[in-house]
Structures are given as C-alpha cells and as structure tokens.
Amino acid sequence: MIIMSEREFDFIIFGANGNTGKHVLRNLVKWLELEKKPRWIAIAGHHKSQLKVALTQVAIQMDRNLNDVSLIVVDFNDESNLTTICARSKVILNAYGQLNLLEREKLAKACIEKRTHMLDMTDEPDYLDLLQLKYHEAAKASGVYLITSINSNCVPIDLGVDYLKQQFLPAGRLHSTESYLSFQLTNQLNHHHPQQLSRSQTLQHFNSNLIKSIVSSNFRRDINNISKYGEINNNDDSNDNNSISSHSPWISSSSPSSGLFSSLLSFKSINRSPTQSLIKCFPRKNKELSSWSIPINSDNIVWKSQQWFYQAYREPATRFNQHLIVSQWPQIILIVFILIYLTLLTWFTFSRKLLNVYPSIMTLGYLSNSKDTEEKQINGFIHGDDDNSSSSSSLSSSSSSSSSSFSIHLVGNGWDSPSDSSDGQYKFPPNKTMRVSISGCKSDSEITSLILIQSGLTLLEESSSMPYKGGCLTPAFAFRYTSLRDRLNQRGLEFKILHH
Structure with a gap:
C-alpha cells in the first residue's frame, strides 16, 4: 500500500495550461510563499509544450523562478499513465474544463486505485451522479475523497x-x-x-x-x-x-x-x-x-x-x-x-x-x-x-x-x-x-482557484474532521466541520x- 506521506508531490494541477489552471498555479505558488511550509507541486496537461508556455507566463507575471515545478504529460487513453501520475501525489486539483465523462471516470478510478484525493471543479450533473452511484463505496473503502463542484458557481x-x-x-x-x-x-x-x-x-x-x-x-x-x-x-x-x-x-x-x-x-x-x-x-x-x-x-x-x-x-x-x-x-x-x-x-x-x-x-x-x-x-x-x-x-x-x-x-x-x-x-x-x-x-477563475487551493489545503490538514473517512461527496457536506x-x-x- 502506498503511504500518503511518501508521495512525491502534495498537489498536481491537472489542466494547468488552461485559464483557470494558470490561476490555480499562480495563486498556489503565492500561498505557499506566505505559508512558508515546504510543499511540492506539479502541473499536468496533454502537451508538454503548452505546459512550458503556461509555466513561463506565470513565472514572468510573478517574477519568480518556477523551475522546481515539475511538468507531467497526461494521456487519458493510457490508464497506466493515469495511475502512475496519481500515485505520485497526495491531492489532484482538476482544473480541466474539456474532459468528457469517460475521461473523468478514468481519472476517478485511478485516484481510488492509488488512494489519491481529488478535487474537481466540474459540476456536470451526469458526472456527479456517476461518481456517487458507482464509485462512492469504493472511494470510501479506500479512504479517498473525490469532491466535485469545487468552483465559483457552486x-x-x-x-x-x-x-x-x-x-x-x-x-x-x-x-x-x-x-x-x-x-x-x-x-x-x-x-x-x-x-x-x-x-x-x-x-x-x-x-x-x-x-x-x-x-x-x-x-x-x-x-x-x-x-x-x-x-x-x-x-x-x-x-x-x-x-x-x-x-x-x-x-x-x-x-x-x-x-x-x-x-x-x-x-x-x-x-x-x-x-x-x-x-x-x-x-x-x-x-x-x-x-x-x-x-x-x-x-x-x-x-x-x-x-x-x-x-x-x-x-x-x-x-x-x-x-x-x-x-x-x-x-x-x-x-x-x-x-x-x-x-x-x-x-x-x-x-x-x-x-x-x-x-x-x-x-x-x-x-x-x-x-x-x-x-x-x-x-x-x-x-x-x-x-x-x-x-x-x-x-x-x-x-x-x-x-x-x-x-x-x-x-x-x-x-x-x-x-x-x-x-x-x-x-x-x-x-x-x-x-x-x-x-x-x-x-470566476480567480475565485475558483481560491476555492480549489483552500479546499486542497483543508483536505490535507483536516481530513480527520471530514465525514466517512472517504467517498464521493459534495463541498458543503464534506467540509462542514472544517475551517x-x-x-x-x-x-x-x-x-x-x-x-x-
């Protein structure tokens, strides 16, 4: 069994080359500087070249050296690629907006298999129903939280x-x-x-x-x-x-x-x-x-x-x-x-x-x-x-x-x-x-990034206050007894x- 404390990264930001993903990366770097607590992050996307461009944009905007941020290429057609990525991180911050239902399901399965928490900004009703009906018990048994609708609308x-x-x-x-x-x-x-x-x-x-x-x-x-x-x-x-x-x-x-x-x-x-x-x-x-x-x-x-x-x-x-x-x-x-x-x-x-x-x-x-x-x-x-x-x-x-x-x-x-x-x-x-x-x-993107980041930090630090010790849950229910x-x-x- 993979021990959470032994993970290579605290957070992997999926879709970091998109608009919301870049906001998440920028604001997460800012927060970690204020927090002054060692945490390791990586960004993931379909194309390494786009990830490099996004990282360069954020680095120039912030006037920071972000060379310690790792770049990871995601292939949703290769389930072994997804499980390998999930095994490297404690929490997945999914800022992808264009994934279809099947791709999101593959990512959820990989997170459950490798006991990796996931916060997903999507609020698509079909995906929410699919997770709750098909994967809640499996996530609960694995001690993994899969929480959707982490966005400014919900x-x-x-x-x-x-x-x-x-x-x-x-x-x-x-x-x-x-x-x-x-x-x-x-x-x-x-x-x-x-x-x-x-x-x-x-x-x-x-x-x-x-x-x-x-x-x-x-x-x-x-x-x-x-x-x-x-x-x-x-x-x-x-x-x-x-x-x-x-x-x-x-x-x-x-x-x-x-x-x-x-x-x-x-x-x-x-x-x-x-x-x-x-x-x-x-x-x-x-x-x-x-x-x-x-x-x-x-x-x-x-x-x-x-x-x-x-x-x-x-x-x-x-x-x-x-x-x-x-x-x-x-x-x-x-x-x-x-x-x-x-x-x-x-x-x-x-x-x-x-x-x-x-x-x-x-x-x-x-x-x-x-x-x-x-x-x-x-x-x-x-x-x-x-x-x-x-x-x-x-x-x-x-x-x-x-x-x-x-x-x-x-x-x-x-x-x-x-x-x-x-x-x-x-x-x-x-x-x-x-x-x-x-x-x-x-x-919207700024608020969504704020919510994703603070939800991720809360999940890492206060999971003992969250219900069921795992499962596919909603934000209000999952975080009621946290800060x-x-x-x-x-x-x-x-x-x-x-x-x-």
Whole structure:
C-alpha cells in the first residue's frame, strides 16, 4: 500500500495550461510563499509544450523562478499513465474544463486505485451522479475523497445554504431558503465607483454563471448522455426524496428537477399547463431587496448536499429557490426572451438534442460545448485578454483591469425551537428568519482557484474532521466541520450574517 506521506508531490494541477489552471498555479505558488511550509507541486496537461508556455507566463507575471515545478504529460487513453501520475501525489486539483465523462471516470478510478484525493471543479450533473452511484463505496473503502463542484458557481451557494442552516440548529430547523444573485463590474483602480453593466455585459455574465447550469440540468436525464452508464436511471432520487420530504409536512423537498427549466420539462407530471410554466419566466417585484428578480434553476449541488445531510445526520432538507436580480428593464426584457426561447427548445426531444449537440448555433454563440470557451468569453469580456495568447502581457494585464463582483443574498425561514410532536413534525408555520450575504470581487477563475487551493489545503490538514473517512461527496457536506469557510472568508469570499 502506498503511504500518503511518501508521495512525491502534495498537489498536481491537472489542466494547468488552461485559464483557470494558470490561476490555480499562480495563486498556489503565492500561498505557499506566505505559508512558508515546504510543499511540492506539479502541473499536468496533454502537451508538454503548452505546459512550458503556461509555466513561463506565470513565472514572468510573478517574477519568480518556477523551475522546481515539475511538468507531467497526461494521456487519458493510457490508464497506466493515469495511475502512475496519481500515485505520485497526495491531492489532484482538476482544473480541466474539456474532459468528457469517460475521461473523468478514468481519472476517478485511478485516484481510488492509488488512494489519491481529488478535487474537481466540474459540476456536470451526469458526472456527479456517476461518481456517487458507482464509485462512492469504493472511494470510501479506500479512504479517498473525490469532491466535485469545487468552483465559483457552486461552493459559495452550497456553503452559504449550510451556513444559514446551522443558524437554526440544533434547537430549531430551517424550512426554506431563497437565494438572490446579482452581478456588477468593479473597476479595480477605483472600488468606490462600480461600473454599470451594459446590455451585452449582462448577457455575458448571465451566460457564464447561469445558462450553463440551467441547460446542463435539463439534460441530466437525457438518455443519449448516460446510456453507456446503465447504473444511472430515472428513479435514482425517488427513494431519497420520499424519505426526506416525509419527515415533516412543512418540509417540501426541492429536488434537482424542481428548478425553473426542469419544472418546465416535467409540467405534465405536476399538472401544470405550458401557459403556467411560461408565466414563471417573467420577472416579479422582489420585496426583500426592493428590486426585480427572475426565477432561475435551483442549484443541483445544494440538493445533493441536502441528501447527504439527511442520510448522515437525519437533517430534513430545506426548500431552495434561486432568483436573478436585474435592475434595468432592457436587461429584464432580454433575459426573459432568452428564458422563453430556451424553455421552448427544451419542450421537444429533437430541439433538446439540437441544443445539446449544437449549443453555439442554437444560442447564437452564447453557449458552447467547451467550458474553457465560456471562460475565455467571460475573461475576455472582463479583462480584455486572450487565453490562448502566449505573451506574458495578457496575464499581467488581467490584474489591473476590471473584475466581476457578485453578491448572493440568502433568506432562510424556519423555526426557533424543536418540534413538540413525537414524529418531529411542526404544527405551526415557520417563525424565524435569518439572512446571510455572500460576496466576492474577483473573476470566476480567480475565485475558483481560491476555492480549489483552500479546499486542497483543508483536505490535507483536516481530513480527520471530514465525514466517512472517504467517498464521493459534495463541498458543503464534506467540509462542514472544517475551517474551509473561514479560510475563504479571510481571503476574499465573504460569508456574513445580516442582522435586520
């Protein structure tokens, strides 16, 4: 058996030649200099020449000698190559955006075989289901953590909902959570005068942060995507849903298919007419924030964490709904048309397939098959740089240009006392409201790199505080009893309880 302390590297960054991968490398080097604790890192990718270019870019930008960073060539068609690489590291930080399901599965198998932890930034629903259903027990038996959705879209909201939930525990219980998401551009040279988003900028942000998850959740049951994995079926959540929701009549479980578009796909099963479903696309005045909001797809990762909390601790799930805050009517009108258009596409089998196979054509370039392409679009919009550029100036300029700023406002309603019923059910409506704010002032890639790095360090240092001693888990469930949220809070991703 390979002893973890004998590994050659503490971290191997997969996909280090991509935009997010370069951010991870740069910020990890910075952190290790501050930490002043000897750790060894390597970067891995398909082509050694691209890895050399990425390493040179980061070295020039940081004015550092990075010759001690090893370069490793990955071949996903050679499983022995993957197992050899995994055997050399304690933790794999997977920043790849373009891996297909089969390649990701091969990497997961190699990590389990060689007892190597992996943190993966992907949040593709099919991959999450595959890991949980097929590899959780094997990972648990090997003492290996495979944790997905380690990115700026999932971790803030996942940790935030659990943070809100803990404000009600242990005496009370959280019943429902409403999430309000907003964006703006901030000039890093003058933080006191944030720039207003133009119409095209709003659409770019909307595309980068929301449309991808909305469309991918619609295809989570697509037989063309998962037919090769017979273990995944349409009933995989039914038992858990029933067990969770039956715990209390006030707790109505919010499954991955309960969001806007997934509800539209299944309107027949819930006796909702197409007209009623389309009405959900329209904005409504939000009293909580005194602004207009549009309902969007509920986050799949939040629901999966709720399942884990119920299974491990018998904590009833919280209802969860998301809303996009939009301040200007031209933006609202444009986004509503996008929602209606995508909704109509998802109603029919042939149009869903076209949207899945040709997303760029069907959405006039706002979607693509490549997550890296989306990152190039949003970072080109924010920073004005080209991810494929081999010049160091593109990297350097990104630190002095405008960055995106996001804010998530969570409102939780629940009870401030235990149920007095023997079956745990409440006889009266929720009587307590708590609010949590989550905010960050960096680009998606910067925040994702921060989360990957701090999650990796937490995993190395606090694995004894994590559940099951291994398994394929979600961020909130895996890191609840660690210092991850505090680490992020101290480094630019702020979680704050609002008292009002």
